[in-house]
Amino acid sequence: MRFLFLGDIVGKPGYSAVRTELPTIRAKLNLDAVVVNAENAADGSGLTPRQYRRLLESGVDVITMGDHVYRQKDLIETLKTSDQIVKPANFPKNSPGRSWSIVETPAGRIAVISLLGRLYMRPVDCLFNAVDQALSEIGDQADAILVDIHAEATGDKQLIGRYLDGRVTAVIGTHTHVPTADSQILPGGTAFQCDVGMCGPYESILGRSISRVLESSTSFVPDTFYVATKDVRLSGAIVEADQQGRAITIERFEKKINS
Ligand SMILES: [Fe+2]
Numbered sequence: 001m002r003f004l005f006l007g008d009i010v011g012k013p014g015y016s017a018v019r020t021e022l023p024t025i026r027a028k029l030n031l032d033a034v035v036v037n038a039e040n041a042a043d044g045s046g047l048t049p050r051q052y053r054r055l056l057e058s059g060v061d062v063i064t065m066g067d068h069v070y071r072q073k074d075l076i077e078t079l080k081t082s083d084q085i086v087k088p089a090n091f092p093k094n095s096p097g098r099s100w101s102i103v104e105t106p107a108g109r110i111a112v113i114s115l116l117g118r119l120y121m122r123p124v125d126c127l128f129n130a131v132d133q134a135l136s137e138i139g140d141q142a143d144a145i146l147v148d149i150h151a152e153a154t155g156d157k158q159l160i161g162r163y164l165d166g167r168v169t170a171v172i173g174t175h176t177h178v179p180t181a182d183s184q185i186l187p188g189g190t191a192f193q194c195d196v197g198m199c200g201p202y203e204s205i206l207g208r209s210i211s212r213v214l215e216s217s218t219s220f221v222p223d224t225f226y227v228a229t230k231d232v233r234l235s236g237a238i239v240e241a242d243q244q245g246r247a248i249t250i251e252r253f254e255k256k257i258n259s
């Protein structure tokens with residue numbers, strides 16, 4: 001199985017680029033599945049139900065979110081009823097949404113789990129317990145398993161990577177919007193990368209207009225941060241897995257859309 005995982009879709013530039021480019025990318029790279037993190041698609045915060053539907057139409061199989069999962073209230077119904085979008089599995093029991101998802105691909109079934117880190121983020125449940133629970137529920141229903149570790153700290157990400165090594169196909173990070181150069185196959189056969197970066201405008205501060213963020217951060221006067229527009233890139237990783245669900249390769253993926 002060969003799948004692409006794309007990092008946080010940021011605003012209209014990221015969303016439009018995924019919509020336009022994905023059908024070609026999917027065919028050209030011979031992908032069996034595409035998973036995207038879309039937590040910043042709706043103008044930088046959350047995802048709308050319409051965007052959710054459109055992303056699936058463009059060739060996305062499963063959507064992960066993160067700390068912005070409930071920013072668009074309309075999405076809550078979709079989170080409750082759809083089986084192609086997941087909430088972080090270590091959110092409280094009462095939080096709306098599924099903790100894992102499994103979809104059919106031409107090369108078998110892929111399961112997707114999202115986890116939130118605990119360092120410099122709002123307090124959430126233990127990610128180790130949550131992923132153990134999700135994996136026991138998934139059992140042998142999946143041929144490959146992808147875990148999106150949505151966290152600030154590289155340490156959090158490496159910990160969960162090592163914890164899951166040999167038990168899942170890939171542990172791939174999102175949330176910082178900056179790609180890291182550490183893609184690797186861990187000794188047990190799990191593909192790992194601390195962060196794949198975002199699908200959005202790179203001439204920015206994490207996707208937002210530089211001048212606004214700079215002005216507000218240096219003056220302490222709060223302001224609205226707009227999504228930036230320049231240097232749009234799609235960023236992700238392509239993982240190839242064997243029949244046992246072990247990763248064979250992980251390659252960084254980047255496509256420049258405009259300058
Ligand atoms: Fe994000």
Ligand SMILES: [Fe+2]
Pocket residue numbers: 039066067068150175
């Ligand atoms: Fe995030």
